[in-house]
Amino acid sequence: MQTIDEQIEVYTKFFHGLSNPTRYRIILSLLDGPKNVGELTEDIGCSQSLISMQLQCLRWCNYVKALRDGKNVYYSISDERVLALVQLGQSIADGNTDKICTCEILKNEKYVENKEG
Structure with missing residues (x-):
């Protein structure tokens, strides 16, 4: 378990x-x-x-x-649930585009991953 x-x-x-x-x-x-x-x-x-x-x-x-x-x-x-998940995610993101694109934490995580990877 x-x-x-x-x-x-x-x-x-x-x-x-x-x-x-x-x-x-x-x-x-x-x-x-x-x-x-x-x-x-x-x-x-x-x-x-x-x-x-x-x-x-x-x-x-x-x-x-x-x-x-x-x-x-x-x-x-x-699995059809993957389709539902993608559609739901896009729907949520569409209403929060500005916040998602300006999130400093996500921006820094991406930068760290790119430098390490």
Whole structure:
């Protein structure tokens, strides 16, 4: 049985999975329906290797699933609740854009992560 701290760690990692701009763009692209890596690369405008790496994370954490069709692998949202979560998050963020964009703590956390990563 998980402790409260272990649960919080899992929950924050879950949201962290959506905090990467490329992963988030993949999720948004897949809201239109299943796509293969080539289609995602074209849609998002990133390299195929970056898309593949981020898909690996999204698959591992069960945000997306893969279905092989001959030589192609098509990715889609694994759970409709991911769609609901994205829509809810966007709705909340749309009402708080100025505050979110000017939060000094978030700005500093991003800076620290970029310097370390």
